[in-house]
Amino acid sequence: RRQLSEGEHPGVTLFRQYLRIRTVQPEPKYDEAVLFLEKIAKDLGLECQKVEVAPGRVVTILTWQGTDPSLRSLVLNSHTDVVPVFEEHWNHDPFEAFKDTQGNIYARGAQDMKCVGIQYLEAVRRLKAEGKCFPRTIHLTFVPDEETGGHQGMELFVKRPEFQALRAGFALDEGLASPTETFTVFYSERSPWWLHVTSSGN
Amino acid sequence: AVDDSNPWWTEFSRVCREMNLSIKPEIFSAATDSRFLRAAGVPALGFSPMNRTPVLLHDHNEFLNEAVFLRGIDIYARLLPALASMPALHNEC
Numbered sequence: 001r002r003q004l005s006e007g008e009h010p011g012v013t014l015f016r017q018y019l020r021i022r023t024v025q026p027e028p029k030y031d032e033a034v035l036f037l038e039k040i041a042k043d044l045g046l047e048c049q050k051v052e053v054a055p056g057r058v059v060t061i062l063t064w065q066g067t068d069p070s071l072r073s074l075v076l077n078s079h080t081d082v083v084p085v086f087e088e089h090w091n092h093d094p095f096e097a098f099k100d101t102q103g104n105i106y107a108r109g110a111q112d113m114k115c116v117g118i119q120y121l122e123a124v125r126r127l128k129a130e131g132k133c134f135p136r137t138i139h140l141t142f143v144p145d146e147e148t149g150g151h152q153g154m155e156l157f158v159k160r161p162e163f164q165a166l167r168a169g170f171a172l173d174e175g176l177a178s179p180t181e182t183f184t185v186f187y188s189e190r191s192p193w194w195l196h197v198t199s200s201g202n
Numbered sequence: 203a204v205d206d207s208n209p210w211w212t213e214f215s216r217v218c219r220e221m222n223l224s225i226k227p228e229i230f231s232a233a234t235d236s237r238f239l240r241a242a243g244v245p246a247l248g249f250s251p252m253n254r255t256p257v258l259l260h261d262h263n264e265f266l267n268e269a270v271f272l273r274g275i276d277i278y279a280r281l282l283p284a285l286a287s288m289p290a291l292h293n294e295c
Contacts, residue, residue, distance in 0.1 A: 009268070009272060011271075011272065011275055012268050012271060012272065015271060066286060070290075071288075071290055071294065072294055074282070074285050074286050075239070075244065076282075077235060077236075077239070077246075079234075079235060083260045085262070086262065089262035089263075090262050090263055091263055092263075094264070099268065102267065103267050103268040103269055104265045104266070104267050104268075105265055105266055105267070105268055105271070106263060106264070106265040107264065107265070108264055109264070110264050110265050110266040111250070111252060111255070111257075111258055111259050111264050111265075111266055112250075112259035112260065112264070113250060115250065115252070115266050115271055115274065116250050116251075116274075119251065119271070119274045119275050119277075119278050120278060122275045122278075123275050123278035123279040123281075123282055124282070126275070126279050127279060127282060127283065132283060134282075134283060134286035134287050135286065135287055135288075136285070136286040136287070136288065137286075138282065138286055143235060146234060146235050149233075150234075150235050150238060153235065154235035154238040154239070155238050157238075158238045158239065158241070158242040163242070168239070168242075168244045169244070169288075169291070169294065170210045170244065170245055170246070170285065170288075171236070171239045171244050171245070171246040171247075172246065172247055172248075172249055172281075172285075173234060173235055173236040173239065173246050173247075173248050173249075174234055174235075174236075174248055174249075174250050175230070175247075175248040175249040175250040175252075176230070176231075176248075176250060176252075176257055176259065177250065177252040177253075177255040177256065177257045177258065177259070177266075178226075178252065178253045178254075178255065178257075179254065179255065179256050179257065180253065180254070181224055181253055181254065182224040182225065182226050182253060183218070183223055183224065183225045183226070183249070183251060183252075183253050184225070184226050184227075184228050184249075185204075185214070185225050185226065185227050185228070185247055185248065185249050186227070186228055186229065186230040186236075186247065186248030186249070187203075187204045187211070187227050187228075187229070187247060187248075188229045188230065188240075
């Protein structure tokens with residue numbers, strides 16, 4: 001396993017490190033994720049802002065300033081939490097990020113959606129290394145609690161002055177895997193409508 | 203809207219065409235944080251660059267192949283310059 005990691009693309013290594021942080025519901029280790037993101041921000045020379053929208057629920061914002069502050073920003077959003085596991089049904093520890101000889105990386109969050117968070121960061125790393133800069137500011141937002149409805153995460157964050165201050169013009173967020181060659185892009189989504197059914201006897 | 207009335211969609215789909223990526227617009231079958239962004243007036247697209255990948259979110263043995271993951275970085279490295287260079291829009295201030 002260690003041998004497979006040698007010569008690995010650093011972006012893949014970072015992805016696997018993120019997958020090992022147990023941000024699993026119902027008690028995600030958010031503190032570890034925030035520390036991980038703060039360290040990456042420092043490595044990449046990005047500004048880092050933390051907004052605690054509810055107790056223990058921190059939105060971490062990494063910012064790459066654009067050259068024209070009059071323009072609205074691009075927001076790259078991802079959530080840091082993952083859904084629980086039934087570990088007995090897994091062939092590998094879901095928080096080990098085991099990589100097999102085909103390069104398949106097994107972990108809770110490999111698709112939903114720690115991959116995307118690291119891909120945003122690695123794309124920014126590459127563009128910065130190439131000396132690029134762009135008119136619009138890019139904000140990478142890492143939010144908690146998406147998997148439980150976002151009520152302690154994005155739902156509160158969009159009401160905060162810190163969100164208004166981002167001056168978001170457009171956002172990218174998660175989609176889904178596609179088994180075919182074609183990628184799927186989602187322009188809308190279902191509105192959740194939870195029904196509570198109470199059944200009293202007789 | 204996913205037509206040329208939406209400049210963000212126009213730019214997103216143009217970059218995908220340039221990279222010879224086949225894309226299909228759909229309505230998300232579940233709910234995610236994008237609904238709060240859209241409700242706050244921020245247009246959003248849901249995109250995780252994973253093709254040739256079985257849909258295993260929330261499932262046992264969720265995995266992603268590293269080659270698919272790395273290609274996703276390439277895709278964002280093309281999308282971000284285009285989107286972050288979008289000229290001022292008529293309703294923008």
